[in-house]
Amino acid sequence: MKIITDKQELQNITKNTIQTIGFIPTMGALHEGHISLIKKARGENELVIVSIFVNPTQFLAGEDFDKYPKRDIADKKICELAGVDILFMPNIDMMYEKDEVTIKAPNIRGFVLDGFKRPGHFDGVLQIVLKLFNLVRPTNAYFGRKDAQQVILIKQMVENLFLPINVVDCPLIRDNNGLALSSRNAYLSVTEKEEALKISRSLQNATKLIVAGNLKIDEIKKAMMETLKGIDVEYIEIVSRELLIIEQIELKNTIILVVVKIGATRLIDNIWI
Numbered sequence: 270m271k272i273i274t275d276k277q278e279l280q281n282i283t284k285n286t287i288q289t290i291g292f293i294p295t296m297g298a299l300h301e302g303h304i305s306l307i308k309k310a311r312g313e314n315e316l317v318i319v320s321i322f323v324n325p326t327q328f329l330a331g332e333d334f335d336k337y338p339k340r341d342i343a344d345k346k347i348c349e350l351a352g353v354d355i356l357f358m359p360n361i362d363m364m365y366e367k368d369e370v371t372i373k374a375p376n377i378r379g380f381v382l383d384g385f386k387r388p389g390h391f392d393g394v395l396q397i398v399l400k401l402f403n404l405v406r407p408t409n410a411y412f413g414r415k416d417a418q419q420v421i422l423i424k425q426m427v428e429n430l431f432l433p434i435n436v437v438d439c440p441l442i443r444d445n446n447g448l449a450l451s452s453r454n455a456y457l458s459v460t461e462k463e464e465a466l467k468i469s470r471s472l473q474n475a476t477k478l479i480v481a482g483n484l485k486i487d488e489i490k491k492a493m494m495e496t497l498k499g500i501d502v503e504y505i506e507i508v509s510r511e512l513l514i515i516e517q518i519e520l521k522n523t524i525i526l527v528v529v530k531i532g533a534t535r536l537i538d539n540i541w542i
């Protein structure tokens with residue numbers, strides 16, 4: 270595996286190859302969720318590129334940019350073992366100028382849910398993903414469904430800006446207890462981890478109700494709130510896969526999203542129905 274920190278060096282390779290490129294952008298602290306994306310990319314592309322870059326523009330003031338987990342040595346090992354060809358690890362100066370052309374998330378889908386709670390977050394995500402896409406020139410780019418709104422907005426960006434890239438959304442990966450894998454789980458104490466299991470349980474309960482034929486959004490949200498009793502729930506939303514309001518659950522066209530705070534840690538989870 271080649272480790273590259275210089276964007277020019279990366280571009281020299283990606284500009285001049287005729288190989289198909291599978292790309293997994295990450296912020297590091299890699300876990301099984303990332304590994305599943307790498308493995309999928311490995312099976313579908315000739316060249317697999319992973320980036321690790323903790324992107325400052327997607328963090329709001331007061332968020333965890335400064336303490337975001339950094340595990341460079343372990344991450345390099347994980348990438349090597351998973352069959353990555355190139356690991357791109359730029360620094361901030363390599364990726365950003367002081368005064369920049371910026372990109373703005375779309376008004377409707379960019380400013381609901383997390384876009385409403387974290388204004389500017391998706392502008393930063395799209396800005397860095399576009400930059401990375403331009404450097405890597407991927408054939409296929411892989412994102413987890415855990416960040417549902419993120420992958421939906423990236424797909425929209427690719428469509429709106431006519432980028433010749435196939436964006437692949439991949440299943441959310443959970444640990445044995447059901448907790449959705451996230452680099453931010455590293456912040457949780459043992460008791461907080463136990464508490465966090467209520468999140469996936471609430472989604473399981475929602476699924477059970479739906480399987481039993483209950484498509485009523487209010488009733489499903491109420492049942493989820495019951496399961497989440499004692500936790501600081503930021504929001505539970507049930508929307509279409511276009512992130513639009515729906516009257517009732519639409520099979521194969523619904524996402525149930527839940528966001529909570531456990532201690533100082535903000536955790537997101539969802540299920541695609």
Ligand code: PAF
Binds near residue numbers: 294295322397398416
């Ligand atoms: O999902 C993430 O880890 C980040 O938002 C991404 C896509 C790497 C952009 O910084």
